[in-house]
Structures are given as C-alpha cells and as structure tokens.
Amino acid sequence: MRVYRMGMVVFFLIFSLFIAGCGGGDSDAGSENNNQVLKLNISGEPTSIDPAKAFDGDSMEVVNNLFEGLTRLDENSRPxxxxxxxxxxxxxxxxxxxTLRKDAKWSNGEPVTAHDFEYAWKRVMNPDxxxxxxxxxxxxxxxxxxxxxxxxxxxxxxKAQGDRTLVVQLEQPTxxxxxxxxxxxxxPVYKKGVEAAENPxxxxxxxVSNGPFKITKWKHDAFxxxxxxKQYRKADEVKLAGIKWSMITDDTTAYQMFKQKELHLGEAPPQLQGQLIQRGEAKVTKGSGLGFYRFNVKEKPFTNKKIRQAFALAVDRQMIVKEVVQGKQEPAYAYVAPGTTxxxxxxxxxxxxYIRDRQYDRAKQLLKEGMEEEEWEKLPPITILFSKDEKNKKVAEAIQEMWRKHLGAKVKLQAxxxxxxxxxxxSGNxxxxxSSFLPDYxxxxxxxxxxQTGHSMNRTGWSDSEYDKLLKQARLETDENKRIKLLHQAEERLLEEMPLFPLYYYNNIILQHPEVKNVIRHIVGPNDYRFVQIRQ
Structure with a gap:
C-alpha cells in the first residue's frame, strides 16, 4: 500500500506542475494561449512607455496598446x-x-477617474x-x-468634477x-502610482494601464x-492572449525572423522593398507624412531665397522614388500629404x-539671379547632413549628383x-x-x-511674419472653409520662401503572414491590435 500511495503522490505532483505550467498564470504574455501571442518587432528600445514622453513611432505603438484615452480611432480612423x-x-x-464610463478600470481593478485624466494632461503640459x-x-x-x-x-x-466628469475649456473652437x-x-495615467514612484x-x-493589454515583462534592449x-472594457472582444515586441535593430535580421515565422508582422528592408512588392510578398498601404530636406537659412548660400528655390527645383523626385527608394511612394510637390483631412x-x-520636377533651366536662372543679388562669384561647398541609414545615403547621393550636374555645386555628404x-x-549645425515628418493628428x-517662428520643430532658422499671421488666423477661424483657405495660403507661402523642399510622401510597406487578421492601421497614428486573431 505504501508503494501505491507514493505512486499516487508522485502522479498528482507531476499533474499539478503540468497544470500550473499550462494554466493561465500571470507570468508572461503567452501563458493563456501561446498560439494567440502576436510576435512583433520594434527598431530598438523605446524612448519611453510613459504616455507623456512616448513620442516616436515604436514607443507610441506600445503605449497605444497598453493605454486608452477618452476616444479611440476605429478601422476608418474616425474617433x-x-x-x-x-x-x-x-x-x-x-x-x-x-462623462466617463462606469466600467473603465485600471489593470489593477481600480476605476479610471476624471482626476487621472486631469493629472495626466497637466503632467504633459508641465514644463518639468x-x-x-x-x-x-x-x-x-x-x-x-x-x-x-x-x-x-x-x-x-x-478640471475633474467628481470621479466621472471632466470639463475641458479650449482657447478657440477646434x-x-x-x-x-x-x-x-x-x-490617462494611474495618478496614485505615478505620484508614489520616482520613475514610474x-x-x-x-x-498600471487601462488599455487592451498590460505589460508583464520588459527586458531592456531585448523585448x-x-x-x-482582463479589466479592459472590451476584454471579451480581445482574442489575443498577449503581444511580444522584440527589439531587433538590423532590418535584414528582422526580415529573416519574419520569413522563419518568428515574427507575425514586419517591414520590408529598404534594399528589398522593390523586389518584395514586385513578388507580392509586401503590401503597399496608404501612409502619412513625408521625407524632405531642410535648408539652414542662416548658412550661406541658403540665406538667399532664390538660391533655395534653385536647389529645390534641380531635383528629380520621380527618379528618386522609382530608382532609389523603390517603394511606390508618391513624389511630393507640396508639403501636406494626401489623405490629410x-x-x-x-x-x-x-x-x-507648388513644385515641378526637373526644372533645370529655371533652377539655373534662379541660381544666377541669387548669386548676383548677393554679389557672389561662386558657391561655397554644400554639405548634406543625414542620419546613418543606407536609404538616406542613397537618396543623398542621388541629390548630390543632380546638384553637381545641373547647378555646378560641390556637394559633400555627412552621415x-x-x-x-x-x-x-x-542646434542648426x-x-x-x-528630414522626416510624421503627423501627430x-x-x-x-x-x-x-x-512658425520659434516652434521647436522649425529647425531651419526661418522666420516669416506673414506665415505666422496666416497660421494664427487659421487657428482662430471658426468657419471651416475659411480655415482651410488660410492653411492653403500658408502652405503656398512656405513653398515660396522655401526653407525646405519636399521629396516624397510616405506609404506603408507591410509584411504580414496570412493567418494574422484584423490589424487596425491608421493613416495617422500607431497600429491597434485589440481585435487581432491568429488563425491556425
């Protein structure tokens, strides 16, 4: 009988450990159903997953799936x-x-209150x-x-007026x-938790978060x-057991992981985009924002408007999109991207x-007029600054050759x-x-x-009172037709003064395994994985 009892004890011990290992514990993203863990990649360690400080694409993607605001964009990008x-x-x-929902809760089960929103928004505004x-x-x-x-x-x-009412007053109708x-x-942020921690x-x-997912593990620079x-207001509609964001910085390595199904979604490496699109492996969807070049208007020769215009016109955007970038992007002849509503x-x-491609004769004439206005006999050497990236380098090399060939400019590249x-x-160095712009809304x-003059994103040294006036009028205008007309006038002024020149509008080049369904992508804003299913 002792042998029988010992055998039963061992059996139940093994069985209990097996159940504990498979059963829905709280230790990792895949504990409930490993087949429903979405495997993603971001380009590196997020700058922050604090909603007040997460302001790059990777960080905002994580935050968007951990937190939820008063409104949320649907599949048509409507709030x-x-x-x-x-x-x-x-x-x-x-x-x-x-008025806040009664069933809005933090991941710890406590209610989300109007005080949390007031605290969170003022925290973003706080200069500290x-x-x-x-x-x-x-x-x-x-x-x-x-x-x-x-x-x-x-x-x-x-102002929070009780736990469920938030009153917001604006400077002007928006x-x-x-x-x-x-x-x-x-x-919102969990006020009690943020106030109690030095680095929450x-x-x-x-x-502590209030969105469809809650963070369980963060190995810095890894995943x-x-x-x-389960406290989320639509928890019954969330089919994923969890999400794992890897942090693979090398495009080629991330692509290989996608090919080996170690990632469910991916991005096509720049050097392979054209091939993957042609083979149907990568899907092109509408994006937002654009790639462009800034001029430092305080550095000669770009102190002169006509010379800035000359360099902007001596560029073949169609060639750059078709032969260099190869991602079916749309050449940009204005600043605000299509799809901006x-x-x-x-x-x-x-x-x-406001711009056309290959205006080489006009560019030469403008360069000549600008040089005469400044009484300059020759151009100083031009230096193009860009961040180390193979695509940025190839684009800069193409523009370097265009400016050499059509304007006689000596152009250096600085990565x-x-x-x-x-x-x-x-700093204007x-x-x-x-440059790159991705809209915030x-x-x-x-x-x-x-x-605008003094705006932190200006970075050109350009200041124009007429432009500032148009933006201020647009901000205060309550008639939508008049507001849009003022913004068109402002864009025209910007492209006339040319402290920058647009190159191409962004799109999204997506890699996605067919078993992954219901990813919500927006023209503006991070991806939403609330309703994703992985069908086996």
Whole structure:
C-alpha cells in the first residue's frame, strides 16, 4: 500500500506542475494561449512607455496598446467613444463636458477617474516633464502659458468634477478635438502610482494601464511582453492572449525572423522593398507624412531665397522614388500629404502643387539671379547632413549628383549617428539636412504649425511674419472653409520662401503572414491590435 500511495503522490505532483505550467498564470504574455501571442518587432528600445514622453513611432505603438484615452480611432480612423461614455460640446465650441464610463478600470481593478485624466494632461503640459508632445495640449485654455511658466496648473482649462466628469475649456473652437484626444499623449495615467514612484515607467512591475493589454515583462534592449488585460472594457472582444515586441535593430535580421515565422508582422528592408512588392510578398498601404530636406537659412548660400528655390527645383523626385527608394511612394510637390483631412475633405485634393520636377533651366536662372543679388562669384561647398541609414545615403547621393550636374555645386555628404544627427539639426549645425515628418493628428494644421517662428520643430532658422499671421488666423477661424483657405495660403507661402523642399510622401510597406487578421492601421497614428486573431 505504501508503494501505491507514493505512486499516487508522485502522479498528482507531476499533474499539478503540468497544470500550473499550462494554466493561465500571470507570468508572461503567452501563458493563456501561446498560439494567440502576436510576435512583433520594434527598431530598438523605446524612448519611453510613459504616455507623456512616448513620442516616436515604436514607443507610441506600445503605449497605444497598453493605454486608452477618452476616444479611440476605429478601422476608418474616425474617433469613437472609448473611456468617455458621452461628450457634450457647448454652442460656442469652447467647452467640452465629458462623462466617463462606469466600467473603465485600471489593470489593477481600480476605476479610471476624471482626476487621472486631469493629472495626466497637466503632467504633459508641465514644463518639468519636458514632454515633446506638450504643444498638442496648447489648444486647451492656458496650456501654453502653463508650459511656458506664465500660468499655474489651476488656471489650465482641464478640471475633474467628481470621479466621472471632466470639463475641458479650449482657447478657440477646434474642429478636430475629439480626434486629437485619441492620441497617446492624451491617455490617462494611474495618478496614485505615478505620484508614489520616482520613475514610474522604468520597469514593467510598476506600470498600471487601462488599455487592451498590460505589460508583464520588459527586458531592456531585448523585448517587451504584454498579456490581455482582463479589466479592459472590451476584454471579451480581445482574442489575443498577449503581444511580444522584440527589439531587433538590423532590418535584414528582422526580415529573416519574419520569413522563419518568428515574427507575425514586419517591414520590408529598404534594399528589398522593390523586389518584395514586385513578388507580392509586401503590401503597399496608404501612409502619412513625408521625407524632405531642410535648408539652414542662416548658412550661406541658403540665406538667399532664390538660391533655395534653385536647389529645390534641380531635383528629380520621380527618379528618386522609382530608382532609389523603390517603394511606390508618391513624389511630393507640396508639403501636406494626401489623405490629410479636415471636416470638409482631403486637404491635398482642394489644394495645388507648388513644385515641378526637373526644372533645370529655371533652377539655373534662379541660381544666377541669387548669386548676383548677393554679389557672389561662386558657391561655397554644400554639405548634406543625414542620419546613418543606407536609404538616406542613397537618396543623398542621388541629390548630390543632380546638384553637381545641373547647378555646378560641390556637394559633400555627412552621415552621423541618429542622436548626433538630431542634435546637430536642432542646434542648426548643418547646411542641408534630411528630414522626416510624421503627423501627430490628422489635420493640415499639424503639418504647417511646425514652421512658425520659434516652434521647436522649425529647425531651419526661418522666420516669416506673414506665415505666422496666416497660421494664427487659421487657428482662430471658426468657419471651416475659411480655415482651410488660410492653411492653403500658408502652405503656398512656405513653398515660396522655401526653407525646405519636399521629396516624397510616405506609404506603408507591410509584411504580414496570412493567418494574422484584423490589424487596425491608421493613416495617422500607431497600429491597434485589440481585435487581432491568429488563425491556425
């Protein structure tokens, strides 16, 4: 009998361990159903997964799936109620009274409150936070003054009235407000947890979220794991057990992982994009933003407008897109990208192009006139700054040859590590710089606001009172047709003065295994994996 009993003990011990190993514990993203863990890659360690500080594409993707704001974009990129149960707008468009859902909870089971939203938004505005996204809050009354140190937090137009009511006052009517608050800087944070920790978003264990997933493990510079958040308001519609974001920095390695099904989604390496599209392995979808070059207007010869225009016109964008980039991008002859909408439609369709390709004779004439105006006999050597990247290098080499051939310019190329490149661009330590813009919200104002005098994203040294006036008028205009007309005038002014020249509009070149369904992609904003299923 002792042998029998010992055998039974061993059997039950092994069986219990087996159940514990398979059963739904809380240790990792795949504990509930390993077949339903979405395997993704981001290009490196996120700069932050703090909603106030996550302001690059990779960081915002993680945050967007861990947190949820008052509204959330649907599959058509339209804002829908999320944590908000109801949004009431005053007749003058200046005050929003927002009622929160009763079932909105943090991943620890506590209710999400209006106080969490007030705290989170003011935290983004607070100059001590040093949030790159703070300017997105400036539509709110006194937010800009608070950020500049000219107002107190109590004077900002965000107030919690009880646990479920948030009242927001704006500086002026903002037609895209409900879309704006769907983006990650407007997500709530768990006030009690953030206040209690010195660095509340440094490690997985300290992060409480309210979105479809909650973080369970973060091995820095290696991976982030998240599992389904059972407290999420639509938890029954979340089919994934979890998500794992790897951090593979090499494009080719990430592509090989995709081919070997170690990743469910991927991006085509720049050098293979054309081939993969042609073979049907990569899918091209609409994107947002554009690649362009900044001129430093304080550096000769780009102090002269005609010379800036000459260099902008001596470029063959179609050739660059077709033969260099090879991703079926659209050449850019204006600044605001197609698909950028307002309540009255696509901004690009109601506008016009301001540049044409291969205007070599006109470019030579403008260069001659600019040189005569400045009484210069020859051009100084030109240097193009770009971040170390094979695609950026090839584009710069193509432009180098165009400027040599058609303008007689001596052009040097200067590749720098990403952090150094950004530091040089921000400080004005460049002549011509490769640049990239990805919009923060889907409205033409977001594109054009960057070149106002003193704006942190300007980085050209350019200041134009007429342009500033047009942007200010557009910001205050309540008639949408008049607002869009002012923004078209501002874009025309920008491309006339030419502190930059556009090159091509971005699209998305997607690798996705066929068993992955229901990924929500937006023209503007990070991917949403709430409703993804992996069909076996």
């Amino acid at each position: 829908q109620l999320a944590v908000a149960e109801k949004i009431d707008q005053s007749k003058d468009g200046l005050t929003y009274t927002i 936070t040093a949030s790159s996204a703070s300017f997105l809050m400036f539509f709110i009354k006194n937010a800009e003054k608070y950020n500049a140190g000219d107002a107190d937090a109590d004077q900002v137009g965000v 037609s895209f407000f409900q879309q704006l608050i769907a983006y990650t800087p407007f997500a 978003f440094a490690e997985a264990a300290g992060i 982030i794991e998240a599992k389904k958040n 307002s309540p009255i439609g696509d901004f690009r369709k109601s506008g016009k192009n 720098k590590e990403t952090k150094v490149y950004f530091a040089d661009q921000k 460049y002549m011509v710089s490769w 889907n409205d033409p104002y977001n594109y054009l606001e960057s070149f």
